[in-house]
Amino acid sequence: MMRNYWLLLLFFYALIFGKQANAQPTPDSAAYITVDLNQKVGPMKPVWAWFGYDEPNYTYMKDGKKLLSELAQLSPVPVYVRTHSLLVTGDGTAALKWGSTNAYTEDANGKPVYNWAIIDSIFDTYVKRGMKPLAQIGFMPRALSTHPEPYRHYWKPGDPYTDIITGWAYPPKDYDKWRELVYQWVKHSVDRYGKKEVESWYWEVWNEPNGYYWKGSRDEFFKLYDYAADGLKKALPTAKIGGINIAGTGGKTATEWTTQFIKHCISGTNYATNKKGAPLDALLFHAKGSPKLSNGVVRMNMSPQLRDISAGFKMAASYPETKKLPLIIGESDPEGCAACGMATNPENAYRNGTLYSSYTAATFARKYLLADRYQVNFLGAVSWSFEFENQPWFYGFRDLATNGVDKPVLNVFRMFGMMRGDRVKVDGNRMLPLQTVVDSSIRKNKTEIGALAAKAPKSAAVMVWNYHDEDKQGSAEPVKLTVTGVPAKVVTVKVYLIDRDHSNSYEVWKKMGAPQSPTTVQFATLEKAGKLQCIQVKKQTVRAGEVKLPLGLQRQAVALVTLNW
Known part of the structure; x- marks a missing residue:
């Protein structure tokens, strides 16, 4: 029964967001993220501000x-x-x-x-x-x-x-x-x-x-x-x-x-x-940190x-x-060096796109x-x-x-700004242990699909990323997000996304032909593309204190899922 439930959810997700996902998600290939709102880890201090x-x-x-x-x-x-x-x-x-x-x-x-x-x-x-x-x-x-x-x-x-x-x-x-x-x-x-x-x-x-x-x-x-x-x-x-x-x-x-x-x-x-x-x-x-250029790829x-x-x-x-x-x-x-551009330091090419975010x-x-x-x-x-x-x-x-246009990385801070209250427990089958990342970063064959979650009195927020040290593109991978301990019968779910196609002024600028003197219309388009984009808003019934939501994350993408009740 549970398998059929996820199959149905993922089927509808593929229909609605298939263009963004670039891949047909299947239950067998999905990453799992489970958030327990009842298990407090510590305060969600705005250390990023x-x-x-x-x-x-x-x-x-x-x-x-x-x-x-x-x-x-x-x-x-x-x-x-x-x-x-x-x-x-x-x-x-x-x-x-x-x-x-x-x-x-x-x-x-x-x-x-x-x-x-x-x-x-x-x-x-x-x-x-x-x-x-x-x-x-x-x-x-x-x-x-x-x-x-x-x-x-x-x-x-x-x-x-x-x-x-x-x-x-x-x-x-x-x-x-x-x-x-x-x-x-x-x-x-x-x-x-x-x-x-x-x-x-x-x-x-x-x-x-x-x-x-x-x-x-x-x-x-x-x-x-x-x-x-x-x-x-x-x-x-x-x-x-x-x-x-x-x-x-x-x-x-x-x-x-x-x-x-x-x-x-x-x-x-x-x-x-x-x-x-x-x-x-x-x-x-x-x-x-210490990025390097290896065989033409930023690592x-x-x-x-x-x-x-x-x-x-x-x-x-x-x-x-x-x-x-x-x-x-x-x-x-x-x-x-913030002022060292990629022309003189090619390893700094990460700064424009979603690798930085x-x-x-x-x-x-x-x-x-x-x-x-x-x-x-x-x-x-x-x-x-x-x-x-x-x-x-x-x-x-x-x-x-x-030049007055926000880069993708700024949208991560917009996401952080929506995370309030206490950090809560997160488990994930693709999230690496702390000491592994401290010792050797994230550079094995698979990307890391991990999360950070917070709960406030009337809301919760889960930030989910698909990250790897190497600056390579990749199709969207399916992620099964389950939030437990939700103290409501119905929640409003919003999904915000940063990837190649969303909240990304850099990709829009390149498609324009990389103008160094954008027209007024082009500037307005770039300015809008630089804002954080919400890709989904819906009411969802809470079953036995749980909310299940399928996501599709491209390599180097970041999503924020908010629940309000």
Whole structure:
């Protein structure tokens, strides 16, 4: 009887969605996903609602404001935004891997001159949209740098990455002036936005000090941090500050930096106050994957990223003083350079299509599981992906939108925005164990068909993906989704889909002939294609607390099924 039930469901599914599926699903070949709404796993914290980028001056430009509005609208909670170069000297001209605010200069007598106009333009853009800064205290103003020249760089894709490292990466020549700069900035922020608003922000010092971004020693970085924290706390004692935003978290050097930083904050001598320890309200670190091009095919690798996250969580859990601290993955991405396009880095071709979106779904599910494993206070994971103003269409940058048109990956975050309440138990015959993915990613013969599910008081949502590391196309595979423990007699079912044919502006753009100057009509078509598409809405009877729904998922597709009662 049960076999006949599934046969009938799959028959009607094939009739209705056969064009999208590109395959005749049969019960014998189907993947199984079972969701139990009665088995809570943990809170469905919106850890995905964090974004960041290198170029701060894109924030208040046309496409930057448009994308920030979309990010604010898709999230049920305030979105946090992190950007580099908020204290860099310059005229505010935007460029790749560059930004400036001219917040600090000095007059002819060496007296500080503060100018908050550009920083205000950036933070105003966030606050007006209900967003929150993850405010990065950096980088070094030219007038404070111990090695100020050369200062402005003109990096472009294909140039050595180290060309971006100039005078802004050096320690201050006067730590008291550095502290006063932070004090004045925070004081100004409180005056402009109010104490309650600024208390809700997070502040952090610098970026990847164990890598290219810091041209000083580890002790000099700790001193930089102490003086910045002292200035911040003098301006607003209840402000929240953290670090260390280390690169390569799982590596030996990064581990040494992070553990020494934690020990310094717990019991070291504070460089600014000569007292014991330093303020630490959040712990931050980075996590990156490693895609490669093999025989002309992009092959993702999420293992390094997940191992970095595991290492960061494990270090935090090792100290009673940090075990319950908010943990923020300050950059959490498939690889390192957002501004390196596929023309110079062909392995980055994944960024335009559905490989990026399915990778994002599959990795965020594992981030939750790693937080469960180490029992840490996982607050957020910053996707270092925004937009690049006035650049070629679909150039292969790691971004969420191109020229004001949303890419498929942004629709995964729209899906996450509809997942509320508590995470619940998911079982699947094609879903790989956590440790297998941490150790070796998802690169065996079969794709992974996995899921993440959440339950709220009057609704449930199940995200299902068909993922493989290799960027190859594949016909839709049948998936039998069963949701148990549904506390209603009738539910409204909606199915949203990201694949080659849905929620995919990139495929539409290619079919247009890949125009670099789309007409007004073409732009409107692309803009519509970039939105999340709902492919099914129906009322469904709940039988014995169960809802059964057949799906068809192409390789690298992501679906979201919502139930409302």
